[in-house]
Amino acid sequence: MENALLEIKDLKKAYGEHVVLDDLSLAVNKGEVVVVIGPSGCGKSTLLRCINALEDIQGGQVLLDGQPVLRQAKNISRTRQKIGMVFQSYDLFPHKTILDNILLAPMKVQKRPRAQAEAEALELLDRVGLADRKDDYPRQLSGGQKQRIAIVRALIMHPEILLLDEITAALDPEMVHEVLQVVLDLAKNGSTMLIVTHEMTFARAIADRVLFLEGGRIVEESADPKAFFARPATERARQFLRTFEY
Amino acid sequence: MDFEAMREYLPLFKDALALTVRIGWQGVLLAFLIGIACAIIQHMRLPVLRTVAAVYIELFRNTPLLVQLFFLYFALPKIGLRISAELCGVLGLGLLGGAYMAETIRSGLESIAPIQSESAQSLGMTGMQAFRYVILPQAVSRSVPGLIANVIFLLKETSVFSTVSLMDLMFTAKDLIGMYAKTMECLTLLVVFYLIMLLPVSVLGSLVERRLRHAEFGP
């Protein structure tokens, strides 16, 4: 893969003796949706945090557009603008209204004029069906609504790739759908995404490629999600998928 | 109760109140400045300065203001540092208060979950921007109840100024009791004047607190 948008080479992450990511390599092409699944503690969330340089790494490299992503680099802020990240716990800024949550980064980081950014924010809010909540505070919104706002907050920066870290794990079941619908729309419009999730049905529907991660390594990789979920090649993946059946 | 005598004493108490308020607010202001500086030094983990701040905070939080004042006023001149009683009051209050303010602000900063800073940085903000736009405003509004309590505490502590012969409320009351033995009259005036000074601060404080809570989370 020569012109991969995101390339990870031999990434190693450890907390002392405990190895979380073990020489992991991975590439994501432009327009591709890659879904990472695996048991809890397998390192999938850490992987996303390392890509966004929120963690120190012990070896290997993360390349975006061929440029290394380095935690201590001077231009890390510029690099992070190209990477949109949405967390499990949404983490909206509680002291700002919905609109101000969305506008903070475009205005302070990208120095865009308010009117222009606001117009785009309203358009995005409309797309996720929350235009009428723009003057509310995060506390007044449901979990599903907050998570849709968090996605908008990432999108307005025009990231080249979106990292979604178990974005439905903290939600009530009836809110999962409204959030996943937004993500499915993004995929349809050609967004590049790296998604960590526990929603297997969703993973099967959205993925161009599935990675099964365990013990900090990619145990199985499949470019045919339908086939993977129906009949995984490895015994470990089979066992893992079975835990989702009753 | 001798109201005639009380009326006679009133101007003296008014002067004393003016002095107490003046020194009190200068001291509180100094306390805020010192507190903010120390909190930032500790939050940013600046080497050396951080240790200095920590030692200062522990020293002044664990000793009484009265002892600090005695040291400033009676001991320092012996090594050639002579300061006026008034400056001594402001300095003492500021140093004592700075240590308390620093702790309050620091615990406000620490109460903001690290993921708030991470999500700000993942939007491309620098560490400074995340601190300024995301962490600081939340930390300040969380610190407000503690900061207000500190202000009231400091204004109360002004009552020890009389010991370094500042003619504050306490000094005036003590002086008048000693001279005319109108104990009840003087004590009543003393209590009333402290109420005049501190009740508004306390009421204003709870109003601000309610406003901020409102602003932080919306109606």
Next chain:
Amino acid sequence: MQSLGLDVLFKGKNFVRLLGGLWVAVRISLISVAISIALGLIMGMLMAGKNRVLKAMFRVYLEIVRIMPQMVLLFVVYFGTTRVFGWNLSPEASAIIVFSFWGVAEMGDLVRGALVSIPRIQYESAEALGLTTAQVYLYVILPQTFRRLVPLSINLITRMIKTTSLVMMIGIVEVLKVAQQIIEANRRTSPNAAFGVFATVFLLYFLICWPISRLAGYLEKRWA
């Protein structure tokens, strides 16, 4: 430069006298804290209850304590009440009354806060098991508030010890007063004694309060 007065400290029984003064201060605060904790527990339980009149009275009481400097209260009790009621109060007794008056309010508010933070369901499920109100508090509720209250009560001790420095103003000979006496007595031979002696008093207070507040901080962190 002349001596800074450290020599004065070790002349005769001066240092022992200083420590004796410190003990006077510590004793007053320990007695007051004991009274504050005992009465504060009762106060807090009453305040967590439903009686509105009691609650309103407590609010006023708390507000008075929060606003009035302890020094003013000391004067009111020592000079004021003795005159109005004609009784005889020793300075120590006045100090203990004032510190307890202050401590009970603070402690009561802490206990109240800890009690209302326990979810309603804890009371209900204890009552559903047939426990009496006293048993509910004794076996279920109070143990849960213990971890929160212990560090805060320890903090109250240091605050009281620091505030005892005020009692010299009503004539109790505690460490600061002893310090003044020592300086006064040696004015001729070592005019700079004020520096050494007051610096020592400063350090003595620190050496007593610092370990106690470290302990409180440690427990708070550990039991959080």
